[in-house]
Amino acid sequence: MNTQDEMLKSSIPMYVNAVMSVCAFGLTVHLIPRIKSMFVQANLYGVDMSKRCSEKIPEAIGVVTGCVFLITMFLFIPIPFTDCLFRNINFPHNEFVDFLAALLSICCMLLLGFADDVLDLRWRHKLLLPTIASLPLLMVYYVNFNSTIIIVPKPLRSWFGFSLDLWIFYYVYMGMLAVFCTNAINILAGINGLEVGQSLIIATSILIFNIIELFGSQWKAHQFSIYFILPYIATSLALFKFNWYPSQVFVGDTFCYLSGMTFAVVGIIGRFSKTTLLFFIPQIINFLYSIPQLFHLVSCPRHRLPKYNEKIDKLEPSRTVFYKSDLGTLGKLSMWIFRKCKLIKWEEDSEGFVTCNNLTLINFILIKTGPLREPKLTSILLIIQIISSILAFVIRYPLASIFYDV
Structure with missing residues (x-):
């Protein structure tokens, strides 16, 4: 056969x-x-x-x-x-x-x-x-x-x-x-x-x-x-x-x-474990963005969910608070990089008391778009997931031929 x-x-x-x-x-x-x-x-x-x-x-x-x-x-x-x-x-x-x-x-x-x-x-x-x-x-x-x-x-x-x-x-x-x-x-x-x-x-x-x-x-x-x-x-x-x-x-x-x-x-x-990982591009980005909090370089609350504003029925970025002096060397370095790249919303008073958004992709979307209703926020994140999958196929097929004999 x-x-x-x-x-x-x-x-x-x-x-x-x-x-x-x-x-x-x-x-x-x-x-x-x-x-x-x-x-x-x-x-x-x-x-x-x-x-x-x-x-x-x-x-x-x-x-x-x-x-x-x-x-x-x-x-x-x-x-x-x-x-x-x-x-x-x-x-x-x-x-x-x-x-x-x-x-x-x-x-x-x-x-x-x-x-x-x-x-x-x-x-x-x-x-x-x-x-x-x-x-x-x-x-x-x-x-x-x-x-x-x-x-x-x-x-x-x-x-x-x-x-x-x-x-x-x-x-x-x-x-x-x-x-x-x-x-x-x-x-x-x-x-x-x-x-x-x-x-x-x-x-x-x-x-x-x-x-x-x-x-x-x-x-x-x-x-x-x-x-x-x-x-x-x-x-x-x-x-x-x-x-x-x-x-x-x-x-x-x-x-x-x-x-x-x-x-x-x-x-x-x-x-096809390497290709599987390509379909996790948003999750990889979210993980890298979350590292300072996941490894407790920066204050990490138990829940990092977006904050619900009952008056306007929309979600806003949730925040974490800490004193800048409490950050270690790696924490200060990561926050400096994020601030220079405009990846976080950083507010600091004269006494060094810092208010910063929680480091998740969900909160990042909210600091860039402003408050959103929950279904619209979910839809945006799912659209990002779809675009990332399309990118993964581009990497797997057209770009792979450049770096491999396929």
Whole structure:
């Protein structure tokens, strides 16, 4: 059987997966309004601080979409391997192990994310949990692939040669990718529809990339990615329906962890982890912008959400206050750079008492545009995410040919 015939035959599981995804969307839309009261009764609820009303809104609803997603994937497990089972063909044990390891990592992250929502874990635990959950995935990658060689860009080949073996550091990178993906979405959050919206755009970008690459030599790896991305998009789209302004439910850290681990899984097993990172350009920018507060170089309050102005029903940038003399050397340096680049709104009185906006991309948009209504602010951030995905495709295809032999 030639490659084209094999691709055509193996496309049947993708059609089955698409049908199951549609069913998963319908089930999620049906479940959320019927189950959300149970979360309130279990004291899993929050109050939307960006609204005049103070009604109880169910929290951690991401666990519902996560469970539907996992159930869909569990039911799908035998579908890609049906032909091998009934025709007594050599069973692809490596692919089967990849599938199970991917599900194990996502399942672990869903459990740990829900534990975070219930127990309100510290930030050091938020960094540790994705690392632990990614270990099954890294072990399977080591057993099945163990490819740690990267192609060196053309301008650097005179120093490093055509390729470079990163050895154990490649596994460190993949582990850090899982940590970054899960936490980056969580950091860029706090307004209705943003967590789910940005995740949907990233997932759709990955799906488009996989479809393009289905016609390449690594089509099986990208097919594997599609198996996971389609049900994820379906369940997340259903959640987006209830999380958009005015939000009826909060997604919680559970959804952020589930999303990040799903993206890390398809990137690592699908062998396009570097391309996956390209779709996180806004999250990378937000992380870099937040570093002074995340590493406590500058005063960091517990919540950095935009401040709601009830009089005008709009969001304004939230602020942090501190004495300039309390800043260390790195804190003063970072704030000096941000001020010179006009990236922050800095107010200082004669006694050295400083008022500065919290360092998030959300607050940065607000200091540049002025107060905005919540849905408009979310829309701007999602448009930035879409533009960043387009930029990622430009980097991946036209620009890649300049630096690599593709």
